[in-house]
Structures are given as structure tokens and as C-alpha cells.
Amino acid sequence: MIKKQYFNLFYITLFGFYLLFSACHRESLEKILKSTDKKRKFEIAMDFYNKKKYDNAIAILEDLLGITKGDTMQRSVAYYYSMAHYKTNRSENFPLAAYYFRDFAQSFPSDTRAEEAAYMSAYCYYLSSPRYTLDQEGTYKAIDQVQYFVENYPQSTRVKDANELIFKLREKLAYKKLTQANLYFHTEYYKSAKITYEEMINTFPDSKYVEEARAGMVRSMYFYAKNSALEKQQERYMTTLNLYQSFVDKYKNSTYIKELEKYHENALNALERIKKAQFSLDIIQQVSTAEQNLKKAEKNMNDMRDSIKMLRSGRELHKALERAKYQEDVAKERLKNARKALKKTVTPANKNEVKEAEQNLKTAQENVKKAKQNKKNSIIKTEQKQLAEKLAKEELPLLEKKVDEAQKNLKDATAKARIAKRELRKKMKTKSKES
Numbered sequence: 001m002i003k004k005q006y007f008n009l010f011y012i013t014l015f016g017f018y019l020l021f022s023a024c025h026r027e028s029l030e031k032i033l034k035s036t037d038k039k040r041k042f043e044i045a046m047d048f049y050n051k052k053k054y055d056n057a058i059a060i061l062e063d064l065l066g067i068t069k070g071d072t073m074q075r076s077v078a079y080y081y082s083m084a085h086y087k088t089n090r091s092e093n094f095p096l097a098a099y100y101f102r103d104f105a106q107s108f109p110s111d112t113r114a115e116e117a118a119y120m121s122a123y124c125y126y127l128s129s130p131r132y133t134l135d136q137e138g139t140y141k142a143i144d145q146v147q148y149f150v151e152n153y154p155q156s157t158r159v160k161d162a163n164e165l166i167f168k169l170r171e172k173l174a175y176k177k178l179t180q181a182n183l184y185f186h187t188e189y190y191k192s193a194k195i196t197y198e199e200m201i202n203t204f205p206d207s208k209y210v211e212e213a214r215a216g217m218v219r220s221m222y223f224y225a226k227n228s229a230l231e232k233q234q235e236r237y238m239t240t241l242n243l244y245q246s247f248v249d250k251y252k253n254s255t256y257i258k259e260l261e262k263y264h265e266n267a268l269n270a271l272e273r274i275k276k277a278q279f280s281l282d283i284i285q286q287v288s289t290a291e292q293n294l295k296k297a298e299k300n301m302n303d304m305r306d307s308i309k310m311l312r313s314g315r316e317l318h319k320a321l322e323r324a325k326y327q328e329d330v331a332k333e334r335l336k337n338a339r340k341a342l343k344k345t346v347t348p349a350n351k352n353e354v355k356e357a358e359q360n361l362k363t364a365q366e367n368v369k370k371a372k373q374n375k376k377n378s379i380i381k382t383e384q385k386q387l388a389e390k391l392a393k394e395e396l397p398l399l400e401k402k403v404d405e406a407q408k409n410l411k412d413a414t415a416k417a418r419i420a421k422r423e424l425r426k427k428m429k430t431k432s433k434e435s
Contacts, residue, residue, distance in 0.1 A: 033059065038067060038071075039073070041060055041064055042060075042064060045057045045060035046080065048060065054085075057080070058085065061077055061080055062081065065081060075104075075111055078100070078107070081100060082097055082103075082120070083097075085100060086124055091128070094125075095124070095125075097124040098121045098124035098125045098128060101118070101124060102117075102118070102121035105117040105118040105121060116158075118148075118152065118153060119149055119156070119158045119161075119162065121149075122142070122149040122165065123146075125145040126142050126146060126168075129172065136176060139172055143166055146162050147166065167206075170207065171209070173204065177203070178200055178212060181193050181196035181197045182216065185219065188223075188227075190221075190223045190224035193216065194217055194221050194224060197216045198213075201214065211254060211256070214246070214247050214250070215256035215260060218243045218244050218247055218263055219259075219260070221236065221240040221243055222240045222267055225237045225239070225267065230274075230277075233274060237270050240264075241267055244260055289409075289413075313378055317378055318375065320374065321372060321374075321375050323371075324364065324367040325368055327368075328364035331360040331361035331364040331365075334360065334361075335358055339354055
């Protein structure tokens with residue numbers, strides 16, 4: 001019990017000394033900040049810096065920034081102010097350090113530390129780059145800043161390190177793209193997965209993840225083909241085979257080859273099945289085409305017969321009109337002769353003859369009128385008449401030949417279809433016996 005009391009008393013005393021020291025330290029820092037001796041303040045700031053008390057150094061150096069503008073101390077104050085932010089090794093301070101280093105390099109380009117500051121600015125942007133799962137705007141900015149250093153200091157010994165930083169940043173972007181493609185694949189968006197893998201390869205061709213992305217393209221393309229409509233499968237399985245062959249040529253000893261060989265073999269088997277199914281479909285299509293050609297030929301023949309009928313009807317009407325006109329001319333001539341005879345000698349017979357001639361003329365004119373109306377109602381257009389004549393004189397033999405060919409094709413296609421069905425039945429029986 002007594003030991004416990006002494007133990008508690010010791011820690012209470014120790015905590016009291018800590019509070020006293022903190023109060024004294026705070027009072028000392030406030031006193032330093034109030035001082036007008038710039039040189040002394042800088043020395044104290046550097047003492048804090050060397051003792052790795054960077055927050056205290058930052059507080060004093062920040063105060064000196066405002067009161068050393070234009071004098072010789074300003075450059076050193078700005079340099080160590082930037083460096084102190086970096087030395088804290090805290091993620092929230094890296095963007096500040098990057099900003100202050102860049103400002104130093106741009107404000108004092110002739111300073112011997114300008115190149116180092118420019119590199120440190122790029123390096124702090126690199127340290128500020130977010131992890132791959134987050135938005136990568138900061139990573140792109142970091143690449144720009146490191147590239148800016150390489151372009152402005154091409155002779156620097158730090159260029160090699162800078163290029164290494166760019167490579168690492170690009171690897172992060174490549175890995176993010178790869179994980180996006182993998183996510184598409186695992187959620188069965190195979191087309192999107194294939195496209196995203198391809199984008200990653202094209203954007204980051206020197207990445208260590210390219211091999212994995214190429215394997216992902218083969219995998220995604222196979223499942224995309226497998227889940228496609230039947231008419232699209234052949235083309236997409238062929239693409240799978242091409243991607244596989246390209247992968248094997250490039251990565252002969254890859255650990256992915258064993259897995260990809262399964263997709264290669266499955267794609268070949270699928271293409272063989274499609275080929276057999278296509279053979280049967282071709283036969284069915286040939287039969288269907290032959291039947292359609294036969295129907296077209298029959299329709300053309302019927303149209304031709306109708307055209308010939310219309311042509312003959314038109315010719316009959318034309319002859320009827322000519323006969324009616326001839327009868328009209330005869331009636332006119334008789335009426336003329338009857339009137340002459342009536343003028344010479346007026347007799348009841350003459351009068352009856354004129355009357356009869358007038359009646360005959362009237363009848364003939366009505367016949368002409370009817371014949372014209374019939375012709376008008378039934379007349380064939382010039383184009384139809386020409387077509388009918390052409391069909392009657394020239395195209396009928398050709399049409400009959402086409403019909404014969406269509407019937408022969410239909411007969412051949414039907415025979416092929418029967419043979420194909422017999423072969424399919426034999427194969428099915430063989431498979432059932434084997435099983």
C-alpha cells in the first residue's frame with residue numbers, strides 16, 4: 001500500500017515538472033518571437049532545426065520570412081522554412097513543402113540551392129500523391145512537377161532519380177487502371193474489362209502490369225464471345241485466339257499460359273461447333289433461297305401472262321375502234337348519196353332512205369364513241385405495252401430457263417439437307433453409344 005502511494009507520488013511529481021517545463025518553453029518561444037534581433041532569432045531557429053524540433057523552427061522561420069525581405073538572410077530563411085516542413089515527415093506538410101521549395105527555386109534561380117529546391121519540390125509532390133484507390137489528380141500533378149524539373153535541369157545528377165519518381169507514379173496509375181479492369185471482369189462486364197485492359201496497355205506500355213493486363217484481355221474476350229449472340233461468336237472467338245497467340249509470342253514462360261490455354265482450347269472447340277452448325281444452316285439457307293427463287297419465277301411468269309392478256313385485249317379494242325370508224329364513214333357516204341337523190345326527186349322512198357341513212361350514221365357514231373370509251377378504259381400504258389411485248393418476244397425463254405434452274409437447285413439443296421440430317425443422326429447415335 002505504501003509502495004503504491006510512493007509510486008503515484010512519483011508520477012504526479014514528474015507530470016508537474018513536465019507542465020512547468022512546457023510553460024517555460026512556451027514562454028521562451030513567445031519571448032524569441034517578440035525579439036527584434038533577426039540574426040539571433042535565425043540562430044535559435046537553426047538550433048531547433050538541428051535538434052529536429054521542426055515545429056518550433058517553422059514558427060520562428062515563418063516570423064523571419066516577413067521581416068527579412070530584401071536582405072541577405074531571406075534566402076536561407078526561405079530555404080530552411082521549406083526544408084523544416086519536409087523534415088516533419090507529416091503528410092499534411094508535404095504539399096506546403098512542395099509549394100515553398102518551388103517558390104524558392106523560382107524566386108532565387110541563381111542560388112546554389114535552387115536546383116536542390118526544384119527537385120525537393122517535385123519530390124514532395126511525389127510524396128503527396130494519394131493512394132491508388134483515391135482520385136489521382138494529385139498523381140498527375142506530381143508527374144507534371146517532376147517532368148518540369150527534368151526539362152529545366154537536364155544536366156542535373158538528380159535526373160535519374162526524378163525519372164525513377166515518374167516511373168513509380170505512372171506505375172500507380174497503371175495499377176489503378178488494372179484494378180478497374182479487374183473489377184469490370186469480376187462483375188461480368190467483359191467488353192468493358194477488355195477495353196480497359198487495352199487502354200492500360202496503350203497508356204502504360206512499359207509498366208510491369210502489362211503482362212497481367214494482356215492475360216486479362218484474353219480472359220475477358222473469351223467470356224465476351226461466349227456470352228455473345230450466335231452470329232457474333234465466330235468473330236469474337238477468333239479475336240480471342242489472336243490475343244492468346246500474341247500473348248504466347250511475347251511471354252513464352254508466363255505463369256498465366258496454363259490458365260490461358262484452357263480459354264484457347266475452349267475457343268477452338270466453340271469455333272468447330274459453330275462451323276458444323278453453319279454447314280447445316282447453309283443447307284437450310286440454300287433450300288430457302290431456291291424456294292424463294294422458284295416463287296419469284298412463278299410470279300414473273302404470271303405477271304408475264306397477265307401482260308400478254310392485257311396486250312391482246314388492247315389490240316382487240318383497237319380493231320373494234322377501227323371497224324366502228326369504218327362503219328361511220330360508210331354511213332356518212334350513204335347519207336350523202338341519199339340527200340343528193342332527195343334533191344333531184346322527192347319521193348316517199350327517198351325520204352325514208354335519208355331517214356334510214358341518218359339513223360345508220362347516228363348508230364355508227366355511237367359505236368365509235370363506245371369503242372373509244374372501251375379503249376380509253378382498258379388502254380395500257382406505253383411502258384407496260386413495251387414490257388409485255390419484250391416478255392412475249394425475248395424474256396419468256398430466259399424466264400423458263402431460270403425456273404428450270406431454280407427447280408434443279410431446290411432438288412439439289414433438298415438432297416444435301418437429307419444427307420446432312422442423316423450424318424447428324426449417325427453422329428448422335430455414335431455419341432449415345434459411346435456414353
